[in-house]
Amino acid sequence: xxxxxxxxxxxxxxxxxxxxxxxxxxxxxxxxxxxxxxxxxxxxxxxxxxxxxxxxxxxxxxxxxxxxxxxxxxxxxxxxxxxxxxxxxxxxxxxxxxxxxxxxxxxxxxxxxxxxxxxxxxxxxxxxxxxxxxxxxxxxxxxxxxxxxxxxxxxxxxxxxxxxxxxxxxxxxxxxxxxxxxxxxxxxxxxxxxxxxxxxxxxxxxxxxxxxxxxxxxxxxxxxx
Amino acid sequence: xxxxxxxxxxxxxxxxxxxxxxxxxxxxxxxxxxxxxxxxxxxxxxxxxxxxxxxxxxxxxxxxxxxxxxxxxxxxxxxxxxxxxxxxxxxxxxxxxxxxxxxxxxxxxxxxxxxxxxxxxxxxxxxxxxxxxxxxxxxxxxxxxxxxxxxxxxxxxxxxxxxxxxxxxxxxxxxxxxxxxxxxxxxxxxxxxxxxxxxxxxxxxxxxxxxxxxxxxxxxxxxxxxxxxxxxxxxxxxxxxxxxxxxxxxxxxxxxxxxxxxxxxxxxxxxxxxxxxxxxxxxxxxxxxxxxxxxxxxxxxxxxxxxxxxxxxxxxxxxxxxxxxxxxxxxxxxxxxxxxxxxxxxxxxxxxxxxxxxxxxxxxxxxxxxxxxxxxxxxxxxxxxxxxxxxxxxxxxxxxxxxxxxxxxxxxxxxxxxxxxxxxxxxxxxxxxxxxxxxxxxxxxxxxxxxxxxxxxxxxxxxxxxxxxxxxxxxxxxxxxxxxxxxxxxxxxxxx
Numbered sequence: 001x002x003x004x005x006x007x008x009x010x011x012x013x014x015x016x017x018x019x020x021x022x023x024x025x026x027x028x029x030x031x032x033x034x035x036x037x038x039x040x041x042x043x044x045x046x047x048x049x050x051x052x053x054x055x056x057x058x059x060x061x062x063x064x065x066x067x068x069x070x071x072x073x074x075x076x077x078x079x080x081x082x083x084x085x086x087x088x089x090x091x092x093x094x095x096x097x098x099x100x101x102x103x104x105x106x107x108x109x110x111x112x113x114x115x116x117x118x119x120x121x122x123x124x125x126x127x128x129x130x131x132x133x134x135x136x137x138x139x140x141x142x143x144x145x146x147x148x149x150x151x152x153x154x155x156x157x158x159x160x161x162x163x164x165x166x167x168x169x170x171x172x173x174x175x176x177x178x179x180x181x182x183x184x185x186x187x188x189x190x191x192x193x194x195x196x197x198x199x200x201x202x203x204x205x206x207x208x209x210x211x212x213x214x215x216x217x218x219x220x221x222x223x224x225x
Numbered sequence: 226x227x228x229x230x231x232x233x234x235x236x237x238x239x240x241x242x243x244x245x246x247x248x249x250x251x252x253x254x255x256x257x258x259x260x261x262x263x264x265x266x267x268x269x270x271x272x273x274x275x276x277x278x279x280x281x282x283x284x285x286x287x288x289x290x291x292x293x294x295x296x297x298x299x300x301x302x303x304x305x306x307x308x309x310x311x312x313x314x315x316x317x318x319x320x321x322x323x324x325x326x327x328x329x330x331x332x333x334x335x336x337x338x339x340x341x342x343x344x345x346x347x348x349x350x351x352x353x354x355x356x357x358x359x360x361x362x363x364x365x366x367x368x369x370x371x372x373x374x375x376x377x378x379x380x381x382x383x384x385x386x387x388x389x390x391x392x393x394x395x396x397x398x399x400x401x402x403x404x405x406x407x408x409x410x411x412x413x414x415x416x417x418x419x420x421x422x423x424x425x426x427x428x429x430x431x432x433x434x435x436x437x438x439x440x441x442x443x444x445x446x447x448x449x450x451x452x453x454x455x456x457x458x459x460x461x462x463x464x465x466x467x468x469x470x471x472x473x474x475x476x477x478x479x480x481x482x483x484x485x486x487x488x489x490x491x492x493x494x495x496x497x498x499x500x501x502x503x504x505x506x507x508x509x510x511x512x513x514x515x516x517x518x519x520x521x522x523x524x525x526x527x528x529x530x531x532x533x534x535x536x537x538x539x540x541x542x543x544x545x546x547x548x549x550x551x552x553x554x555x556x557x558x559x560x561x562x563x564x565x566x567x568x569x570x571x572x573x574x575x576x577x578x579x580x581x582x583x584x585x586x587x588x589x590x591x592x593x594x595x596x597x598x599x600x601x602x603x604x605x606x607x608x609x610x611x612x613x614x615x616x617x618x619x620x621x622x623x624x625x626x627x628x629x630x631x632x633x634x635x636x637x638x639x640x641x642x643x644x645x646x647x648x649x650x651x652x653x654x655x656x657x658x659x660x661x662x663x664x665x666x667x668x669x670x671x672x673x674x675x676x677x678x679x680x681x682x683x684x685x686x687x688x689x690x691x692x693x694x695x696x697x698x699x700x701x702x703x704x705x706x707x708x709x710x711x712x713x714x715x716x717x718x719x720x721x
Contacts, residue, residue, distance in 0.1 A: 012514035012540050019533045020521040080509050101513040104520035
């Protein structure tokens with residue numbers, strides 16, 4: 001049974017999440033404030049955290065930073081519609097995914113499952129190979145294959161794919177990808193990403209974007225459907 | 226002082242001193258020589274010139290001549306004089322005195338002129354002080370015309386500014402300009418007229434009137450009108466300098482007001498954005514809970530116990546009430562801001578108001594949590610029950626939201642003279658002392674990314690609409706205590 005920590009200052013949403021997630025077989029731990037949330041990450045050792053960005057005592061993004069100082073636990077943030085900058089800031093600050101309020105429980109649970117599936121191995125070792133569904137990315141030999149069929153990728157395309165694969169399940173922001181793949185001088189050239197994502201999808205046979213998902217205005221995510 | 230008054234004073238001095246000196250000398254006239262009396266009669270001339278200028282001096286000379294001739298040169302009482310030598314003395318007296326009077330009058334006039342210039346210069350300096358200091362536009366306009374009217378001893382001074390298509394008097398000092406004078410400056414009043422054609426720097430006919438345009442950076446700002454003052458060439462120069470200074474100040478002040486207005490608009494915009502953010506947060510939070518709960522209830526593959534179903538349904542009801550109240554609060558806030566708050570007070574019992582307030586909260590607040598503690602028999606209150614019920618609902622909701630579950634919220638009341646003091650007390654974290662004023666402000670908790678906190682703002686507005694007060698303090702034993710007063714109803718004696 002996976003343990004989920006819910007950090008939300010609204011009692012009613014806390015209750016709805018507790019009932020809904022418990023009924024789906026999660027062990028639910030509740031925290032009312034950011035302070036309490038950070039403490040519960042250490043004490044309750046949850047497998048995944050649901051964090052509302054609109055806390056009253058502390059900015060949710062600050063909570064992300066504090067959690068990341070000592071834990072790799074996947075964090076799914078809850079955020080209001082339209083607050084794209086806040087989502088990006090949270091993702092840059094270490095959150096793995098986001099759900100826009102108001103949301104259905106099924107949607108939240110799907111995100112939790114993705115986060116749990118791609119959670120890093122606890123020992124923190126760098127894997128030499130990442131498998132995302134039918135996609136296999138060999139990080140050591142710089143090779144990738146789809147359905148056992150080797151992919152012809154340029155160096156930059158591979159770097160892009162490898163970066164997303166290393167963070168599979170996590171929504172990577174434009175900024176993060178550009179900085180890591182193109183270099184520290186980059187950060188706002190999102191049109192590069194659109195071009196590369198398009199080419200990658202063609203080579204992956206993923207024109208619908210089920211595997212390499214686009215989050216408009218935010219970033220990209222590699223996820224096994 | 227007017228020149229007429231000055232002349233009159235000079236004449237009085239001239240005749241008075243001549244008379245007085247003659248009266249003094251008369252008893253000894255047989256012992257006095259012509260030279261002595263003529264010399265003594267120099268005094269009135271000098272005094273008269275000093276007091277009244279050359280004309281008064283000339284009058285003194287004439288009076289001195291006649292007095293000397295008639296009273297002191299034999300034969301007394303007749304114009305004829307004894308010998309030619311006396312004629313010479315009198316002639317010398319008249320000529321020398323007239324010349325002396327002329328010289329003294331010139332010196333005097335020069336000194337007066339210098340004094341006037343000094344006053345004008347000082348006014349100019351005063352004005353530059355005003356111009357440098359931070360002055361609101363309206364004050365500045367007033368200061369410009371006031372200083373101008375005083376410095377140039379004008380009957381009226383006016384400053385005209387373009388308003389829409391017209392040029393209108395924005396400030397004046399002294400006697401207001403007559404309609405004729407106004408027409409001369411800005412023909413037919415409301416007719417469309419640019420300021421530029423008036424910029425010919427010359428006196429406009431129609432009385433002693435001078436119109437100087439205020440121009441800064443090549444842009445016409447307005448007109449200065451000086452009327453009813455003797456403006457010589459020097460004055461006109463000075464007036465132009467003055468106008469230039471005034472134009473600079475005017476432009477500076479207008480720019481400053483513009484900058485302030487822009488800053489204000491930006492501020493309003495920022496707050497509007499913040500309010501929108503906070504309100505949408507407050508609206509979304511209950512919606513998120515409702516949607517989460519409903520999405521669970523509709524799923525048949527999720528194993529919910531009957532208790533879970535009950536809890537989710539209750540949650541949906543409570544959150545719907547919360548949303549309804551939030552919308553009501555927003556409408557109230559709009560009414561308050563539009564100034565459309567109408568009071569319909571009638572004698573009401575506090576217990577009814579508390580009941581009404583709890584009713585407004587609906588399922589949001591369990592009744593058992595609220596205790597009432599009223600001291601003695603409370604009189605009826607003279608209040609608008611809708612507004613005060615809303616005040617109580619908002620305060621109770623605030624307490625409910627901030628105090629930990631299971632703690633009691635108490636509504637207390639006691640009579641204090643012509644008012645009843647009502648308090649809503651909780652045992653939550655309380656309000657820090659430095660926050661107790663701010664907690665009622667509309668945007669109070671926005672910066673923290675939290676609630677709009679409209680409830681307390683509305684409570685304060687509604688209490689104040691009754692002419693009463695509300696404040697926050699610390700509850701005994703910790704927690705928040707919101708105290709407000711309500712007026713006691715004056716029950717007619719025949720009922721009482």
